[in-house]
Amino acid sequence: MIYKNIATVFFSLLVSLAWAQADKIIKLKPITDKGSFRTMVETDSLMAMIELKSLIPSVQYELRYASSNNFTGQRLYPKNTHVTYLRRKPALALAKVAEDLKEKGLGIKIWDAYRPYRTTVRFWELIHDERFVANPSKGSGHNKGTAVDLTLIDLKTGKELEMPTPFDDFSAAAFHGAKNIDDLRTRNRELLRTTMEKYGFVPLETEWWHYSWPGSSAYDVLDLSFKALGTVVN
Numbered sequence: 001m002i003y004k005n006i007a008t009v010f011f012s013l014l015v016s017l018a019w020a021q022a023d024k025i026i027k028l029k030p031i032t033d034k035g036s037f038r039t040m041v042e043t044d045s046l047m048a049m050i051e052l053k054s055l056i057p058s059v060q061y062e063l064r065y066a067s068s069n070n071f072t073g074q075r076l077y078p079k080n081t082h083v084t085y086l087r088r089k090p091a092l093a094l095a096k097v098a099e100d101l102k103e104k105g106l107g108i109k110i111w112d113a114y115r116p117y118r119t120t121v122r123f124w125e126l127i128h129d130e131r132f133v134a135n136p137s138k139g140s141g142h143n144k145g146t147a148v149d150l151t152l153i154d155l156k157t158g159k160e161l162e163m164p165t166p167f168d169d170f171s172a173a174a175f176h177g178a179k180n181i182d183d184l185r186t187r188n189r190e191l192l193r194t195t196m197e198k199y200g201f202v203p204l205e206t207e208w209w210h211y212s213w214p215g216s217s218a219y220d221v222l223d224l225s226f227k228a229l230g231t232v233v234n
């Protein structure tokens, strides 16, 4: 009996140790200092983070992590966050995307672009599943200002075009290769994809709304607040 108890205790100890290990977040060392970031931008202007509305006035924002209307059910960005950023090259490419779409009477709505590293860590604490959120030990293109989550809108009405799924719907219907999506939604998803690809963005097969800029290894992970970024002149 005693042996059995000892075995049980030993086993549960092993299990809790394994859990503690799994729970340990291996963090990257992001850029947290505004001064260092400013120096980097002064040295290489491609490192600059561009506020998207200042570049593309027609862009619509619905920054989901600035409200609780997102898959975590929690607000993760400061209240009243009305700015979002990308590095200079992807920002300029996105402006071209918007220009191209304008000829079709369409525009873009952004759900998220730059995401401070602390938010990726928070996602991990909440969800802890690499199928749905980035592992903080790797970071994400969003942390580097090289990824954007977006959809298409009708410029006249401001309404979103119909797409296969809502934003952050982690089902197979969100895949680019999803089956059983009607013609209209397939066409809209494809239009977003071909236009984004035309200007250099790379799609993610499992999320129709997520696009990244190639060569993200050239960029550092940032953990600067939106407010701090706003004070760094580009």
Ligand SMILES: [Zn+2]
Binding pocket: 142, 147, 148, 149, 209, 210, 211
């Ligand atoms: Zn994304």
